[in-house]
Amino acid sequence: MTQNSGSRLEGKVAVVTGATGGIGEAIAKRFLEEGASVMLVGRSAEKLQATRNRLESNGKIAEFIADATDEKATAASIQAAVDTFGGLDILIANAGTEGRIAPIESLTVDDFESVYRTNLIGVWLAMKYAVEPLKKRGGGSIVALSSISGVIGFPTMAPYIASKHAVYGLVKTAALELAPFNVRVNAVGPAPIDNRMIRSLETQFSPDDADAAREMIMSKMPMGRYGTNEEVANLALFLASDEASYCSGSIHMIDGGFTAG
């Protein structure tokens, strides 16, 4: 899908966590095209450099290494955006992991904790350190990546499903706390998106024939296909921009109609 460059985020500063992944890179690219300065945050120096190399020609960009579960590193990543670009207007709390697929009785505490640490505590930590800089700016927008898994159940995915429901609860609470400060907080709820994460899930569902799992999942989608990273980026752009000035505290589905069923 081709996009026009514009100025919907001109002068804004954004932090994007999980910037080395499919959705994160697409969001960073879209934001750069719309005039934002973007701090890419990721846990792998090599992947961050590669992402930066791909995006550099699009605008003002910097990168910071931080594991989403590491409080000090997360705090430092937000401070780095403020120091580098002069403030913070937008946080995209996007880093996430699918975890291990297993029925409830086979899951371990580590299965649960590892998913929760990244998908829930990681999102909260990014929010925690973004609040003061956003307030200082007189307002801003936080967008957290939930999922259709934030509103429906699915067998064998308990840690992921529970973590994405929890993200929605966190977003609702943060929206109420931050509304008086003109900071809007929303969640995005994608259905399967055509990238590494759904590939990993297809393989876990059907180790001998991941393509069969793909066909099966797509057959359940009302539009008969997965979404794209770029489609999610367009929704994130809307929620981050002033066009969404009265949107806060909601989960915005981007699922080709899946949760309408």
Ligand SMILES: NC(=O)c1ccc[n+]([C@@H]2O[C@H](COP(=O)([O-])OP(=O)(O)OC[C@H]3O[C@@H](n4cnc5c(N)ncnc54)[C@H](OP(=O)(O)O)[C@@H]3O)[C@@H](O)[C@H]2O)c1
């Ligand atoms: N793909 C889908 O079908 C789908 C659907 C609904 C919601 N989502 C959500 O969308 C978000 C982005 O995922 P994606 O689809 O773009 O998948 P992805 O390509 O696997 O990207 C995940 C990103 O999160 C990063 N990450 C994972 N654990 C981390 C940690 N502990 N610390 C720092 N970074 C960490 C990954 O870093 P590395 O590159 O270093 O691994 C990567 O940048 C996730 O929250 C996911 O749950 C995805």
